[in-house]
Amino acid sequence: MTPFAIDKPAILERLGGDEDIYLMMLDVFLQDIDNNCAAIEAAAASGDPVRLQREAHTLKSLFATVSDDAGSAEALVLERRAKEGRVDGAVDAAAHLVERLRDVAVVLERELGR
């Protein structure tokens, strides 16, 4: 997967150029990151395809919010597999997504000057 680079103009365009909402959104992303990582790992470990589908869906949306198309696409693959009831390889796939979330978080932290 290509390394994450924040596309601020694209995000701002979606937010109507509102810098305040942009910063607030990044902040909430970072606040929730531990919960989101734990949720996808637990869903993968549970072997419950419905739960896995839901958590993968949430990550897909989360990546899309910060315009991470690659991360969103990978989450979509896991979501679709789970929807078909396939949970094989889910733990590895979830670990991949967690890694991606952490990478994104590093970039966002930098963007916020932390």
Place this chain on the structure above:
Amino acid sequence: MHQVLIIDDSDINLTLIKALVLKLGDCEPVLFENPVKALAWCRDHEPDLVIVDYMMPDMDGLKFIAAFRALHGRDELPVLMITANDQKDIRYEALLGGANDFLTKPIDRVEFSARVRNMLSLRVGQKFLADRAAYLAEMVDERTREIRERERELIFRISRAAEFRDPETGAHIQRMAHYSLIIARGLGLDDEKCKLILQAAPMHDVGKIGIPDYILLKPGRLNPEEFEVMKRHAVIGHELLKDSGSEIMQAGAEVALTHHEKYDGSGYPKGLKGTAIPLFGRIVAVADVFDALTSERPYKKAWSLDDACRLLEEGRGRHFDPLCVEAFLAGWEDVLDIRQQFRDEEIPDI
């Protein structure tokens, strides 16, 4: 201020949508992460717009919309469903299942603002129509009350007009109308019917308008020919009132025509028998005769209450419907009150 209910299990979406809603102005966002709790809130609150995510634990957006629409009075409130770009089938299902429109994630502010404004405009239109309908209903009620009041006044004046040509007094029509009410209540008639007979009974003798003065005002006993003419007042009263669109006038027509019928079939004008005589006619017959007997007139003294009661008792099943007599006597305390309330020397207010 528009109340916008936002339901999304994702903090980032909840925060983002809240911020965008606040940026619209004149909006108060209400946030829920849990759709079940949001639904409980909706039982007691009526938001102007609902924005709901599709994929949530416990209850997905489609189920939420179905449950929300099933709540009383929530079938037309605007609902926006949020779905991912790749969920075309869910969007169709949402639109068919009661969502008014949808938004795709990631949320685009321009699209979001336009769709939310459209939904809120729809809500404003709905409220305007509802308010207008309520206002018009109130106006109709007020006008109807005025018409009914005028109708009541007109009936009383018509009844008084007939009484002015008769030795009877204004107090007589008030007393016999209230006696009729006592009987109607005693028979267990509903409130509407009781009110109707109270208003219709005063018209029982309105047909006397058509009786020549030399008969109507004759101080002595009427000869058979004169009595035949006098008997026509029942039919004349009926003719005067029968074609009215007013329920009260129609009841008055029935009372005018039948209040001289007798339970054993010996009355007039048709010689109806038993329950073939309309109930209002049977009721008014008791009330009218009792008041006529117990009132003093230029040509007769008032009967005592005991004598009048005895006549009613003796007339059970002959002149009067036994049940009407029973109901009248059962309300004796009220009868005495009515006699006190409407004395002959008092001119009732019109």
